Amino acid sequence: MIRMPLPDMLARLKEKSGLSEQDILAKIDAKCASLSGLISKEGAAHIISNELGVKLLESSGKIRDLLPGMRNVEILGRVTQVFDVREFQRADGSGGKVGSFLVGDDSGIVRIVCWGTQAEVLRQLSAGMPLKISGGLVRENQRGYKEVHLNEASRVNLSPQEPVPEVGKVQRKTLRELQESDDQVEIMGTVVQVFDPKFFEVCPQCNTRVKEVEGHWSCGEHGTVVPDYSYLVNVFLDDGTENLRVVLFRNQAEKLLDKTKEQMVAYRVAPDSFEPLKTELLGEQFKFVGRVKKNTFFDRLEFIANQVKKANADEELAKLDPQ
Ligand SMILES: [Zn+2]
Structure with a gap:
């Protein structure tokens, strides 16, 4: 089942039907009312799109529109x-492997x-290639990011026509300036606090959380x-306008801390050895690319990084220089 958020449905209905957003919303409300509130707004939007002959789930071929x-x-x-x-x-003891890379087009970036x-x-x-x-399956990972999974039947063509x-x-x-819907934006600031x-x-195998069942870990x-x-x-990052x-x-954690996976896992059993890192990173400047997420529990915005770079002071000054 493909899940399309309501704002995306509205945008596509608007584009393909030529109706205003107001008209579409009125139709959705009327449909919900006529069905005595038995369907959701998303469900009503699907019915409206069928009535209007609009194919909501047709892929545009752009990364932004993957669902x-x-x-x-x-x-x-x-x-x-x-x-x-x-x-x-x-x-069963047999071995397997999995790897990933990022691909971008003019609409966004996605993990493959x-x-x-x-x-x-x-x-x-290598970067830039x-x-x-073709033949990818779109899934949503635990962090709410879309990913495209490739299996034996998928194809990767390195010399597209x-x-x-x-x-x-x-x-x-x-x-x-950050807003809740921001995706693939870059921020830069000074690290002012590091948490354990x-x-x-x-x-x-699949990287999803496992549960402990009767002394065993189960996926x-x-x-x-x-x-x-x-x-x-x-x-906590501070750029002088706000902290976040x-x-x-x-x-990303490995990159920020300049540690290997083995070193990271070692902090789990020896948490005290992490203490020095908390002060070492203070005052360091970093650039992050990622997306903004609303933490509904604490009612605050957070930034989920998918790229980390140490900020280069010369590069930043060159950006400010009008020449
Ligand atoms: Zn699994």
């Missing part, structure tokens, strides 16, 4: 970042997750597993 649940998607873009391949063991032999393609990739992906769009420029914002890392047990999909550890680190909590998962 969790879409199958057989095609993406034409350029590699922006390549991550390591991870090997893991299945419950390669399973099994598809992970081999990662060896050939054009490619065409079509013209490949350039990756859209990432917009820089001050912390005060949080660890959680994940399935080594909903893969059964009893020997858990792997994932982690996140939160820091930045959440760094796994790879």
